[in-house]
Amino acid sequence: MKPTSHAFKQNAAEALVDEQLQKALRNVDRGFVAKRAAAREKLPEFDRLRDEARDIKNHTLDYLDLYLEAYQNKVRETGGQVHWASTATDACEIIQNICMGAGAQSVAKGKSMISEEIGLNAYLETSGLKVIETDLGEYIIQLRGEHPSHIIAPAVHLAKEQVEADFRSKHKELPAGRRLDEPKQLVDEARQVLRKQFLAADVGITGANFLIAETGSSVIVTNEGNGDLTQTLARVHIVIASLEKIVPTLEDANTLIRLLARSATGQEISTYTTYSTGPKRPGDLDGPDEYHVVLLDNGRSELLGSEFRDMLRCIRCGACMNHCPVYNAIGGHAYGWVYPGPMGAVLTPSLIGVNEAGHLPNASTFCGRCEAVCPMHIPLPDMMRHWRDREFAQKSVPVLQRWALRIWAWAATRHRLYQFGTGLVMPMLAFLGGRSGAFRRLPLFGGWTKHRDLPAPQGRTFQQLWRKRRGRGGAS
Amino acid sequence: MASGCCLQTVGPRINESRIGKLGRLETVYDNPSSSSSSLAPRVGLFVTCLVDLFRPSVGFAAVKLLEDAGCIVEVPRAQTCCGQPAYNNGDRADAQRIARTVIEAFEHYDYVVVPSGSCAGTLKRHYPKLLAGDPDWAERASAMAEKVYELISFLTDIRGVSAVDASFDGAVTYHDSCTGLRELGVKDQPRRLLASVKGLTLKEMDDAEVCCGFGGTFSIKYPDISNAIVEKKTKHIAMSEADLVLAGDLGCLMNMAGKLKREGKTVAARHIAEVLAGMTDEPPIGAPAHKRG
Amino acid sequence: MSKPIASESILARIRQSLGVGEEDAGRLNVVSQRLKTHTASLIPERARLPYDERVRLFAEMLNSQSATLTIVEDSSEIPEAISAYLRENNLPAHLRQGQDELLSNLPWERTPQLERLSGCASPDDLVALSRAPAAAAETGTLFLTSGPDNPTTLNFLPETHIVVLRSDDLFGSYEDAWNRLREVYGSGMMPRAVNLISGPSRTADIEQTIVMGAHGPKRLHVVLVAR
Numbered sequence: 001m002k003p004t005s006h007a008f009k010q011n012a013a014e015a016l017v018d019e020q021l022q023k024a025l026r027n028v029d030r031g032f033v034a035k036r037a038a039a040r041e042k043l044p045e046f047d048r049l050r051d052e053a054r055d056i057k058n059h060t061l062d063y064l065d066l067y068l069e070a071y072q073n074k075v076r077e078t079g080g081q082v083h084w085a086s087t088a089t090d091a092c093e094i095i096q097n098i099c100m101g102a103g104a105q106s107v108a109k110g111k112s113m114i115s116e117e118i119g120l121n122a123y124l125e126t127s128g129l130k131v132i133e134t135d136l137g138e139y140i141i142q143l144r145g146e147h148p149s150h151i152i153a154p155a156v157h158l159a160k161e162q163v164e165a166d167f168r169s170k171h172k173e174l175p176a177g178r179r180l181d182e183p184k185q186l187v188d189e190a191r192q193v194l195r196k197q198f199l200a201a202d203v204g205i206t207g208a209n210f211l212i213a214e215t216g217s218s219v220i221v222t223n224e225g226n227g228d229l230t231q232t233l234a235r236v237h238i239v240i241a242s243l244e245k246i247v248p249t250l251e252d253a254n255t256l257i258r259l260l261a262r263s264a265t266g267q268e269i270s271t272y273t274t275y276s277t278g279p280k281r282p283g284d285l286d287g288p289d290e291y292h293v294v295l296l297d298n299g300r301s302e303l304l305g306s307e308f309r310d311m312l313r314c315i316r317c318g319a320c321m322n323h324c325p326v327y328n329a330i331g332g333h334a335y336g337w338v339y340p341g342p343m344g345a346v347l348t349p350s351l352i353g354v355n356e357a358g359h360l361p362n363a364s365t366f367c368g369r370c371e372a373v374c375p376m377h378i379p380l381p382d383m384m385r386h387w388r389d390r391e392f393a394q395k396s397v398p399v400l401q402r403w404a405l406r407i408w409a410w411a412a413t414r415h416r417l418y419q420f421g422t423g424l425v426m427p428m429l430a431f432l433g434g435r436s437g438a439f440r441r442l443p444l445f446g447g448w449t450k451h452r453d454l455p456a457p458q459g460r461t462f463q464q465l466w467r468k469r470r471g472r473g474g475a476s
Numbered sequence: 477m478a479s480g481c482c483l484q485t486v487g488p489r490i491n492e493s494r495i496g497k498l499g500r501l502e503t504v505y506d507n508p509s510s511s512s513s514s515l516a517p518r519v520g521l522f523v524t525c526l527v528d529l530f531r532p533s534v535g536f537a538a539v540k541l542l543e544d545a546g547c548i549v550e551v552p553r554a555q556t557c558c559g560q561p562a563y564n565n566g567d568r569a570d571a572q573r574i575a576r577t578v579i580e581a582f583e584h585y586d587y588v589v590v591p592s593g594s595c596a597g598t599l600k601r602h603y604p605k606l607l608a609g610d611p612d613w614a615e616r617a618s619a620m621a622e623k624v625y626e627l628i629s630f631l632t633d634i635r636g637v638s639a640v641d642a643s644f645d646g647a648v649t650y651h652d653s654c655t656g657l658r659e660l661g662v663k664d665q666p667r668r669l670l671a672s673v674k675g676l677t678l679k680e681m682d683d684a685e686v687c688c689g690f691g692g693t694f695s696i697k698y699p700d701i702s703n704a705i706v707e708k709k710t711k712h713i714a715m716s717e718a719d720l721v722l723a724g725d726l727g728c729l730m731n732m733a734g735k736l737k738r739e740g741k742t743v744a745a746r747h748i749a750e751v752l753a754g755m756t757d758e759p760p761i762g763a764p765a766h767k768r769g
Numbered sequence: 770m771s772k773p774i775a776s777e778s779i780l781a782r783i784r785q786s787l788g789v790g791e792e793d794a795g796r797l798n799v800v801s802q803r804l805k806t807h808t809a810s811l812i813p814e815r816a817r818l819p820y821d822e823r824v825r826l827f828a829e830m831l832n833s834q835s836a837t838l839t840i841v842e843d844s845s846e847i848p849e850a851i852s853a854y855l856r857e858n859n860l861p862a863h864l865r866q867g868q869d870e871l872l873s874n875l876p877w878e879r880t881p882q883l884e885r886l887s888g889c890a891s892p893d894d895l896v897a898l899s900r901a902p903a904a905a906a907e908t909g910t911l912f913l914t915s916g917p918d919n920p921t922t923l924n925f926l927p928e929t930h931i932v933v934l935r936s937d938d939l940f941g942s943y944e945d946a947w948n949r950l951r952e953v954y955g956s957g958m959m960p961r962a963v964n965l966i967s968g969p970s971r972t973a974d975i976e977q978t979i980v981m982g983a984h985g986p987k988r989l990h991v992v993l994v995a996r
Binding site for chain 1: 555700
Binding site: 043067070090134158184224232255278280 | 915922944959960968973
């Protein structure tokens with residue numbers, strides 16, 4: 001997916017005036033936030049589980065190499081194959097080769113953010129494969145040629161009228177006079193259309209929420225059951241997962257599963273949580289003949305040794321973006337690539353470079369709500385700040401901003417000079433602004449005064465007044 | 477009561493014998509929280525740059541509240557800014573320089589009290605991280621961090637203040653500034669003290685805990701997004717039907733007040749310390765100055 | 770074809786980031802211990818209820834997830850319970866099931882009008898019948914396992930899915946349910962698929978409005994055989 005993160009400000013400006021998007025975003029704010037809070041309320045152990053989850057992931061990362069090897073052995077034992085991909089292109093090539101080797105013509109896909117990350121669909125399509133997204137949200141945006149705007153609810157930015165228009169224009173074989181104004185009618189139509197695709201697909205590709213070393217299993221969670229139809233009906237099942245998805249045991253996965261749906265949608269558990277292990281066994285009446293796991297690095301092994309290591313604990317629940325005031329103002333597309341919101345702000349620069357994605361970790365108020373709700377206790381604001389440290393160090397911060405900060409900091413360590421200067425400027429500003437109490441316009445503060453007034457200072461500074469009031473006693 | 481005993485610092489380093497010279501003070505509280513209640517603690521007031529430059533009345537309100545709570549308040553001259561602008565924009569070196577001057581000026585006090593959640597958070601949570609790699613300063617940063625408190629929570633949690641002697645006739649709503657809330661746990665304390673203000677009605681707004689969109693330099697770097705966020709905040713403030721919005725952070729307040737004014741909304745804005753100290757003679761934030769004469 | 774050294778180079782990068790060597794007996798031991806003992810973390814209290822409360826919780830959870838539940842006293846009552854369910858919901862009196870022994874040995878002669886087919890689901894089947902070897906009351910979750918007894922396609926293709934569960938197999942926690950499966954399949958061993966199912970299929974992808982029957986069943990009905 002070609003990033004537009006460098007155009008973040010432009011993207012955001014468009015998003016802010018997009019009425020349809022703004023209306024849709026209210027579903028995120030009002031919906032997911034309240035639902036997560038309710039789910040947490042219903043499970044008294046919720047916060048303790050978060051502590052355990054963080055510890056499980058930290059332990060796993062400390063032994064990542066060994067758990068991956070144990071996992072690989074288990075997959076092979078059950079008749080599956082494991083492929084390792086250092087880069088996005090490697091992963092695409094591997095998957096294409098598996099499809100070609102199986103004589104595949106059509107591929108059904110369960111929802112996989114990793115497949116977005118590596119640009120899998122476009123790659124497969126260039127070799128003539130037909131690729132169909134089966135998650136309803138993903139299917140809709142595939143019809144629109146768009147990318148997901150949220151990692152859990154890919155089509156959250158759309159209104160039902162837009163989906164109706166898309167279905168009418170793409171499902172030409174269906175009667176034109178049919179009614180499609182209710183969500184139920186749209187879902188029923190998608191069920192009908194996609195059912196055919198499931199049954200025709202030669203290859204089913206799913207992502208993985210977790211990989212379990214103990215059993216060599218991959219775990220997916222869905223509410224639709226599309227991931228299950230994808231992996232059960234096709235001849236070949238390919239799992240694409242990044243390295244950090246591994247957890248040691250079924251018990252470890254239980255803890256994470258207790259947190260995932262509650263954090264994401266407020267459900268106790270996703271309707272379907274499926275553990276798949278290897279191809280069909282002798283005697284099975286259904287299931288794939290081949291089972292492949294593609295393990296993707298794409299920068300994870302490096303993150304492991306960096307100050308961004310904690311990001312590898314992410315279980316892709318989306319709670320951070322649901323609670324983010326910036327995401328709720330601009331939606332996911334403005335971030336310009338696969339991963340939006342706070343987790344996207346941390347991960348994206350590591351995957352596509354800080355020159356392309358530098359705006360993302362900067363466009364945060366550091367309100368900390370993301371960290372407060374992250375089930376894995378990832379210190380997201382701290383990591384965004386690490387990116388800002390790197391940008392400052394490599395001087396990719398805008399010149400004016402850089403020098404304004406340095407001058408402020410220089411003065412801030414010279415209190416006499418600072419107090420002398422501010423002692424002159426503040427009363428002057430107070431005089432200029434005193435009549436109305438605030439400035440509608442102020443040079444250098446155009447960003448602020450574009451949308452709001454800037455309250456005028458009261459006059460003399462606290463330091464001036466304090467020395468005056470408590471003047472006796474040897475002020476220095 | 478500890479009035480008239482507040483001194484300016486006489487130099488960057490104070491020695492322990494000072495406490496003896498100032499004498500002991502007895503004060504009675506509803507709920508004294510520590511044995512230090514019988515000995516007036518020396519509080520170094522970290523004024524914050526915004527209070528110092530834009531709204532000194534908040535500083536004086538803080539002093540009154542602290543003195544009423546039996547503290548001896550000193551205001552070191554060698555303070556300007558906590559260094560957040562540098563820290564949050566990646567300029568660690570400058571942030572460290574500023575942190576060292578702050579630690580130097582404040583570390584010898586019994587407490588360092590700050591009328592701002594974000595500045596208090598910077599001193600308490602971030603200075604130790606910032607200077608963790610500096611063998612000369614890491615411990616000093618951690619030691620001082622133990623003593624840093626946001627103003628309101630200091631009054632309630634450390635000084636045991638459960639009521640203030642103030643009145644305010646009107647309805648107020650309270651915005652939970654992010655850092656104070658999430659880094660320092662400031663949530664109930666302001667509300668408890670507001671409940672004791674005679675005549676005051678607290679009307680909670682929706683999404684009180686949601687960011688106001690200030691975020692320091694964020695409001696200037698991404699003004700349109702900041703605006704979208706503060707618009708939601710002022711909408712909720714107006715819906716609360718309060719006459720006045722309060723918070724513990726002047727940055728948030730200037731942001732909200734500036735937007736309210738631009739929108740022509742009549743809700744006023746003040747720092748909570750002003751109301752708790754009964755010092756509401758000064759015009760609210762962004763309101764015209766009193767006419768002279 | 771993956772590059773032959775990809776796994777080696779990735780593992781090498783991981784070890785470099787962790788600052789560890791390749792042949793570290795201490796680390797290997799930690800990992801093998803954890804995999805072998807698979808100790809559980811915190812198990813919520815609601816997953817550790819005594820039987821009666823457990824059934825109540827199970828029923829509550831299923832209900833809140835739009836699944837329905839019938840409790841019968843004895844397995845001999847199952848065919849009639851199923852027949853009644855289909856009738857009450859205007860569903861056809863035929864179903865597809867696998868080779869599950871318990872299901873096959875039920876007194877189906879009591880419901881002669883009910884047509885039963887065997888095998889994995891065909892796209893035209895409207896009703897499927899499976900048996901769950903385990904369930905966890907903590908979130909109203911059935912554990913269904915692949916194989917000729919209860920083929921996986923039964924869980925997803927037909928519009929209506931009926932699942933029989935014995936009370937002995939209704940556990941409180943996921944941990945207990947998995948331990949039952951460990952008894953059946955062996956520790957560290959799995960059937961091709963284990964489906965944890967907690968309700969009928971649904972989506973909220975259109976304007977966050979919940980609609981049932983997205984791709985999987987529109988209806989999930991559980992028949993619990995009480996002690």
